[in-house]
Amino acid sequence: MRLRSRLGRLDRRLFAAVAGAKLPGLERLVPALSRAADNSLLWAGLSGALAISGRRPMRRAATRGLLAVSLASPLVNLVGKQAFARNRPSPDGLPLARMVKMPVSASFPSGHSASAAAFATAVAMEAPGVVAAPVALLAAAVCFSRVYTGVHYPGDVLVGAAIGVATGLLTRRLWPQAMTGAPRVVTAPPVLGHDPEGRGVVAVINPAAGAGPDTATATMVRAWLPKAEVVEADGDDVPELMDEAAARARVLAVAGGDGTVNRGAQAALEHRRPLLVIPAGTLDHFAGALGLRDPEDAMAAYRSGGVVAVDVGEVAGRIFLNNAGLGVYPEMVDRREAVEQRVGKWPALLWALGRVLRTAEPDEVVIDGVPQRMWLLFVGNCRYDSRGAAPRLRRRLEDGLLDVRLLTAASRLPRLRAFTSVLLGGIGLSRHYQQWQADTLRVSSPSGALRLARDGETCTVPGEVEFTKRPRSLLVVRPVS
Structure with a gap:
């Protein structure tokens, strides 16, 4: 109890120091940032911006960030706040320009800080540093804003941020990070007799794979392989299209998630065609096992001319790759x-x-x-x-x-x-x-x-x-x- 009292007094002194600080030019900016993070709207907007970039790591960062926030927010708000029920700080003495609407929920831990740290941690696991660093700074600013606007003690923010970091790391259990290398394959890779512009390639694209409708993948394949035949699938016709494409292809390319790739592999096996996997789904486990993280990796693999023989599993007359x-x-x-x-x-x-x-x-x-x-x-x-x-x-x-x-x-x-x-x-x-x-x-x-x-x-x-x-x-x- 003595340690708890000391930590409480330290927490209040730190709050008073921050509340008494004056940051010229930021008196209105910091509260606006704090309000922007209400209900995780700031992180949802950033996820949207990352997702529409068209780059695979950015889309993965957006998905992982939203997953982390969706885990951190209920953990803090439905469990943490109910368990501790700490009162909010008194806003007495804060300048009016700095104040935001005082939440009615308990103060400990900070939900805004948990969501901010969870999102930043998740993005850092997928995005390059030039993207992850600004997101981390923005998350730190949101955490600071919760004390500066008088709605949280520093201890609330620190614990909330720690929960957010832990939740961001936990997403690796639900969705592993993209592999940076390919698995070891002992069979010698023969050279693929291919045309650099894609002549003989039939690419079946499933626009419904992944987080939503995707038109970018088909556009990229047409740009990279102008002589290839590109077929965009529509719902339930994927198996039939795969079989027809494999019958006339020299190389069958498949863009989609693991379910789409599974159907492509079935067709490639039946017609004895090499399969080119183009990652375009949500998880892409098989593509990741091949060391293919995005469509650019798939195109580089095609141009390298490498082909390997891999195992498939089978049950009840159906194959599985993963x-x-x-x-x-x-x-x-x-x-x-x-x-x-x-x-x-x-x-x-x-x-x-x-x-x-x-x-x-x-x-x-x-x-x-x-x-x-x-x-x-x-x-x-x-x-x-x-x-x-x-x-x-x-x-x-x-x-x-x-x-x-x-x-x-x-x-x-x-x-x-x-x-x-x-x-x-x-x-x-x-x-x-x-x-x-x-x-x-x-x-x-x-x-x-x-x-x-x-x-x-x-x-x-x-x-x-x-x-x-x-x-x-x-x-x-x-x-x-």
Whole structure:
């Protein structure tokens, strides 16, 4: 208690020092900045500016920034303020020009500061320094403004900012950063007989992939490869367009997210064509595993002439490039897709997570002859690096293995702890978590049907399936090392 009293007195003295400071020329500017950050409108506007830049790192920074804010704001406002209920500072003595409307919520911690720090941290993880540094300075100015306008003590701001930084870093668990290098592939890359202007390339573009309608990718492909045939897909006709394009292409190029790339890979396999992946989705796990962070990387890979053979996984006659899963994974995808057209992908994902947390029940399955009551079964195409029931990064794409992660259900592992363990990368899973590698995996369900997710898309399959590998069966374009 003595330490708490000392910290409280120090907090009040610092507040008085800032409140008494006079910054010529900033008496009106700082309050205006503070108001601009109300309800995270400032960060939403910056996200929009980053997103329309057309550059892949900027779009990723915008998406990660909004994700960080959407996590930090409710954590502070719905949990932190309710738990501590600290009174706001007294505005007595502040100049009228500096004052803003006093919020009715508790003072500790600062929600504005949490959102500012979360957004700046997230942007710094994706954007170059020339963008991240001004955003960080702007976030620091917002934090300072909350004390300068008399609505927060410095301690409120510091703790809020610390929560924001932690939340920004936490987004790496939900959405990994873009990989800076390509995975190791042991097959020698043959030279791709290609035309520098794209003759023989048929590019299928899915404008609906990613955060919203995308016309920039098709424009870039036409500019880079003027002799290529560019086809813009429209909704449900993607599989048919892929098959037709692969039949007449020398190289099949696919621009979209992981689901679109999955369909392109299926067509490329059937017609034995090399696949050029152009990242244009929200997550782009497979493109990231190839070391392709943006469309510019894809064009550089094409021009380098490098082709490698990689593995694909297969289940119920359908392939997967990244992973397939049973249990809460397909349930979350189904719930997200039900609302994402109305609210956007990341808000829909958070809503789906909340719904599944309240309603999910374990599934009864038989895995390789052993009955299991499980929350989640993850089956990866090739071995993933990290431990946990939802890993994301791979260093090889042709090891011939399935990476199996199983999270079982028991009375000592309730729903909330199980989901927390998945999000935090396997912390505290103990004996309820199992991990192994295999070349085949058999799964059956007493119900007669299984809900399956593959590369972010779901389907219902018969109640007995086998996961297998097709080693080094898919040719993909990637830069020559």
